[in-house]
């Protein structure tokens with residue numbers, strides 16, 4: 001197949017898909033077994049013709065959930081803006097990797113430019129950063145650096161029976177616990193710190209747990225604070241947590257996968273006050289910034305630490321004259337996708353002012369959605385949103401049933417979650433292309449579901 005043909009067909013399928021997203025924003029639910037009747041996915045000994053091939057690609061695309069439509073409020077990624085999309089498609093066409101300057105060339109400079117812009121926003125004056133395939137990975141990389149900084153002998157000798165302890169709030173992302181397990185620290189050695197009414201980590205409980213561990217002879221080494229918790233969208237108090245981290249010499253990471261991008265907004269950056277006091281920071285551009293997945297950065301306050309903990313000798317690969325440009329030396333990965341291009345493209349095209357406008361719009365949408373909840377006597381707010389997640393319950397029907405109904409009927413995609421023993425609908429206002437009328441439609445469909453379920 002000629003590449004030109006592939007590109008032409010891609011453009012044709014894209015147009016059909018975009019139209020479909022408008023006319024039918026939520027794909028009707030199909031159970032995994034239903035697909036057998038709709039399409040033949042089986043792989044065969046012989047290939048197929050170009051026509052058959054592109055027909056199948058189109059069909060599969062049209063059967064994929066439409067997470068970029070204006071009826072998607074289900075998760076913390078969404079959107080797919082033109083500038084990032086074009087850069088990302090070009091990255092696929094270019095198909096190079098980021099490990100050495102020899103093969104990545106100018107893309108290394110692109111990644112450095114956007115990483116430095118984020119470092120400045122966090123407030124790290126002499127920091128460094130690297131992109132990873134997702135926020136969970138950025139969190140993992142930060143935990144590795146923190147552990148090795150606590151005791152570099154671990155790299156060669158292992159833990160030697162000692163318990164290295166992680167502290168994170170009960171509202172934090174599950175990757176923290178999972179990462180502790182993957183690093184052999186033990187999931188039981190993650191202390192789950194209580195949260196306050198808003199969903200912020202309780203600093204008094206944090207300090208008490210650290211003291212207890214020290215008395216027990218354990219090694220406290222990593223506090224994970226969160227900027228924008230996954231469910232409530234809450235921001236921990238970084239100044240307070242930093243004082244504790246400094247007092248006990250424990251690494252402080254901020255997981256800003258969801259809410260780090262608020263640093264781009266003059267109106268909302270106060271939520272991240274004290275971010276510059278942390279040791280590392282996860283920033284996902286594929287969440288509030290609406291860059292296509294995955295676009296995640298680990299930013300580290302002290303330059304040199306990534307190389308110290310992630311470089312390895314490989315003569316067949318690293319042969320550059322300027323090792324600083326061989327980003328494989330500071331990454332957990334070897335081959336690594338060109339992800340920075342699409343993030344750089346978003347900033348280049350919109351400028352900081354345009355990005356700020358988009359972030360502010362998300363907060364405004366959440367505020368508007370909250371006002372819709374407050375106006376409606378059959379809905380009850382769980383907590384006033386601190387950022388872009390709106391969590392509420394509905395009189396007489398369970399959130400689980402409402403979400404299921406909306407999905408199966410092809411009306412809206414939204415999820416439910418729990419905090420402090422209450423289950424609620426979590427509506428994520430994460431797509432900056434959404435307007436207030438889409439929020440109105442969301443609540444209209446919620447009413448439709450509630451009425452049908454009550455009947």
Ligand SMILES: Cc1ncc(COP(=O)(O)O)c(C=O)c1O
Nearest residue numbers: 076134135136173230255257258
């Ligand atoms: C606070 C937080 N951290 C980390 C992650 C994980 O990010 P990713 O899905 O890019 O791995 C999420 C995802 O929603 C999140 O909300």
